[in-house]
Amino acid sequence: MSIVDHLRDGPAYLDYNATTPVDPEVVEAMLPYLTTHFGNPSSSHAYGRSAATAVAAARAQVAALIGAAPEEIVFTSTGSEANALALQGAMLPALRTGRNHLITQITEHPSVLETCEALKRRHGIWVTYLAVDEHGSVDPEALRRSVNERTALVSLQFANGETGTIHPIPQLADIAHEAGALFHTDAAQAMGKIPVDVGLLGVDLLTLVGHKFYAPKGIAALRIRKPLHLEPVISGGGQERAQRAGTENVAALVGLGAAAAKAARLLSTEPRRLAGLRDLLQRTLEAAFPGRTQVNGHPSERLPNTLNISVSGIVAADVLSATSEVAASTASACHSGTHRPSDVLLAMGHSTERALAAFRLSLGRWTGEGDVDRAARALTAQIRKGPDTA
Structure with a gap:
């Protein structure tokens, strides 16, 4: 059926x-990588090379959907992991420069809010939670009043998954950058529903999640603007430019790439x-x-x-x-x-x-x-x- x-x-x-x-076209693209193309992308033989080629193609497809360079795409297992990498990966190095302030807002996804609380408990990070108005929107002037010389990162979602409210990300990112802070947006709910272009948005870090746009569950990505390098959450074999260790889930990555390509066609x-x-x-x-x-x-x-x-x-x-x-x-x-x-x-x-x-x-x-x-x-x-x- x-x-x-x-x-x-x-x-x-x-x-x-x-x-x-999962879109049937995505399933079809994945199937060979669950059967004959089973190799480890890190292996140098023919089986590994075919898997590595598929991973590279998927990376390019995901990058094209959001207007990024392929080398800026770091694959993760979930959106929660991508958000954790963005927040922890940006804040921990910033502590060494005296920047210990993170700004988010109160209607973020729990993966952002709980990561903020963990950073407070474990590392003494100072977190500001911006309020929203009756439409669920953040006032850019409230952000402007909150940023300061100690702000390292601003993390504000692109669109809310409950109400659909879309935030003015380009304006908010500009305010963060004026203060010397990085800007992250969780764009999980926006992907495939509205155009998402990291150049037009002006963001440094962007989270996207496969199962929100017809790819399988358990695959996501974080765009990390060149030449930024974050503190890894998962360390190990050096995959994903040493930003996220772990042998790649090739079939799921192929699915994510196929879903990104179809989403781009339908926008x-x-x-x-x-x-x-x-x-x-x-x-x-x-x-x-x-x-x-x-x-x-x-x-x-x-x-x-x-x-x-x-x-x-x-x-x-x-x-x-x-x-x-x-x-x-x-x-x-x-x-x-x-x-x-x-x-x-x-x-x-x-x-x-x-x-x-x-x-x-x-x-x-x-x-x-x-x-x-x-x-x-x-x-x-x-x-x-x-x-x-x-």
Whole structure:
């Protein structure tokens, strides 16, 4: 059964920001490297050379997607590892120069926030957490007020995975550079959804994650601007220009490269298509519950595939758990039968009730109008049943 058939026969999948299916073209590209081309890229014989050639090709494909040089791409296992390499790798050498200040913001991915806390505990790093406004946006002037001569790194995400809010990265990077600091952005949620060009963004470090744009889980990359060299998180055999040791997962890297190449081809059409479907879904829900819906996130500067919407008077997690026809997410967490509201929505100043009533509906490559209609009808019917049956 193809992924298209599987998605058609299963629940309407509106959780592409959590993970994407592996594209069939990506699977096809990977298969030879799970069978005949099994060599270690570090080996000098023919089997190793074929693997090394594949790794080099994948590196070039990933670099082309973001406008980087191939030698600037360092492969990692996950986005969390790439973020850790960016933050630890930049901050630890900076300590030797007297720069011990790191700036991020409160709605970052946990892999950034937890790494910041670890740097505080282990190395005495001084961390500033910028607030966000009601749209989830960072005020560039707040960053300007926070940077100083001790700031070594600013790490601000490109786009938020819950709300889709896109940050003004070029402006923020300029402010960091004016203070002599490096700039890192976690672009995991942006890849394949909007154009990402490191030259236009002006960033030094950029994280991308395979399973967010139709490659396998367990493969990611960090762009490290030449001639920067970071302190490795994983040391060993000297792979990845001694930035990340470990024998390469050749098949997964080939998949990442194939996914990057296809994402680049679709960037001229896919964002517009997804935005149209997202807006259709939003209009349908707003029409079903007039006066009860509130969109969370920036009204225009948001990812084309992402709709975070609250419907007053409900607990979204309860609705989704009772709606088997839809596979989607809320941002709340459940502990011992009680729901905790999204930290992101609370940080934006929204009430607990609004945060608990929020759905994150994220669309992707195999979402069509039929999926939007099916999901909207199922959610509407379940909400109208009321809390006793939701």
